[in-house]
Amino acid sequence: MSNKTIQDIYAEIQEVYQRFPQPWVIGYSGGKDSTTVLQLVWYALAQLPESKRQKHVYVIASDTKVETPLIVGHINSTLSLINDQARQQGMPFSATKVEPVLNDTFWVNLIGRGYPAPTTRFRWCTERLKIRPSTRFIQEKVTAFGEVILILGIRKAESSTRMQLMNSYQIGEHVLRRNGSTPGAYVYAPIADMSTDEVWSYLQQVKSPWGGDNRKLVALYRNASAGECPLMIDESAPSCGSSRFGCWVCTVAERDYAMEAMIDNGEEWLEPLLELRDFLAMTSDPDRKLEYRDIRGRDGRVVFKKDGTAAARTFKLEVSKDILRKLLTIDKSVREKGIKLIDETELAEIRRIWRIERQDWGDSVAQIYLDIFGIKPQWIDDDDEYFGENEKELLVSICKEHSVPYEIVAKLIEVERSSFGMARRANVFREIRKILHEEWRSKIRSLTQSQLQI
Incomplete structure (x- = not known):
């Protein structure tokens, strides 16, 4: 001193x-x-x-x-x-x-x-x-x-x-x-x-x-x-992982020694949280990234690395669903301790993003919540605003018949739906051009599978 x-x-x-x-x-x-x-x-x-x-x-x-x-x-x-x-x-x-x-x-x-x-x-x-x-x-x-x-x-x-x-x-x-x-x-x-x-x-x-x-x-x-x-x-x-008190989901550090020590010292209820954290860390393993992540980013584009292979970008929607299911299962088990791992506003926003940006017309967030908690989410009050599973099945069949990716048509429909009634169309046309410039070629879209087989 x-x-x-x-x-x-x-x-x-x-x-x-x-x-x-x-x-x-x-x-x-x-x-x-x-x-x-x-x-x-x-x-x-x-x-x-x-x-x-x-x-x-x-x-x-x-x-x-x-x-x-x-x-x-x-x-x-x-x-x-x-x-x-x-x-x-x-x-x-x-x-x-x-x-x-x-x-x-x-x-x-x-x-x-x-x-x-x-x-x-x-x-x-x-x-x-x-x-x-x-x-x-x-x-x-x-x-x-x-x-x-x-x-x-x-x-x-x-x-x-x-x-x-x-x-x-x-x-x-x-x-x-x-x-x-x-x-x-x-x-x-x-x-x-x-x-x-x-x-x-x-x-x-x-x-x-x-x-x-x-x-x-x-x-x-x-x-x-x-x-x-x-x-x-x-x-x-520095990151707050490793031996620091920080975020329990931190995957920047190789291991969460603090949480491991807490579990070893009697806080066994933290084990599921550590398991989810370790699962998230594993999805960044270079040898396994493409099992969990798409080669198309949120901008719809594919990025190629120096060796000519496509880079792993955002999580696949099915993987996101699996993570949400794991999280809500743990959340249910720790609520008796007065702990909430995710709140309703976050769930509602995830639902909105999935339905608008990721073409989840099947409303998976609400269904996963119902499966785990056994009740319909109280924060859902806009069911008439979005398309549903029936519309998705119809669109998928039509797109398949005409050899057009379902996602591109769903995105275009969403742009039109969200802009319905607008007097000015400039932003709408800009969004349409952006979607049409995304990577939709089937040859590129099949890269993920071919890289996994290497």
Whole structure:
């Protein structure tokens, strides 16, 4: 800790708080580092007279909606305690969760649009699930106040990469650092020079000021042997897989050691989640990709690699159905614990995407839900808006008779249906041209099967 005492850190926090007028935003992830930062700030400000702690401190926790269930419960209870105790103690804190918008959620993109499981080369999830929600909140505050100061639980001792990144954004000898991705935001890292042992020592010796139990946090780590996933405001940070508390569906890391450790330590109910995560990871195996993924992307085009073979792109619709079936089966089994792995708005959006973009006229989402839960989904109220199984059977037979791919005609019909009654047709013609320029040649479409046989 570079000869700094805890009281020295308190004094530094007080000096920064009083010197700069910008409001503070603390990134809280539920792990040891962000908990330490929040605790340090709380105790430091509590030592100031009430007249000098009028500047607001926003505490935000990023909920990707696919966080490890155990950490979700811990975060929710902590945010509630922070808000309650801030009111009772007259502290300038308010805590809230930030989430991805519906269009950006993991399941809407992976199951709905058929995005492949994230990998180191295609990490489409980080921007959508973590960066955008936090950035949106921060930018709202920048718009309202001109500038903000982000208080983050990042430490140089985490890795040499982290140290280099933190040093590169340092402003001279100042404690504030530039934020490389959000104009108008500065970063303050009170525990930058603390070691992991010092962090744990502080948490075990100093009680939580909002009434939380740091022993439970210690137990979480003991059971998971894990690090934590910090608030992410740019993509330079590493993935939160491997030994970190992060998304339970993370396939960027080879294995989810944290969840494996939790299961080994008695949380057997997490096994189905780990199995689904491992299945998703397996679909990116180079030797098996084409079993699960189509060679045509969402844009309808085929991309060829340097060796002349077609690249695997989005999940096949049947594979998406299988993933949804697996997910809802697990979701049903964990609901007795008060956990929901996917919500109704996501299911409704997946259904809409499948019916409009993936020609699922058979309404598979509703049928899969009915098969698993035994009841008709309550969120379905638009059955007259789309075509159904009867129309699909008729169209398939007509297309087969004329040797025309069913999908192209279904897409063209969908464009006309969705634009019915529009006065201007320019966008309609643009969509029609786009569909006609997709790859529909039977020779190309048969590549998947031929590559699988090689």
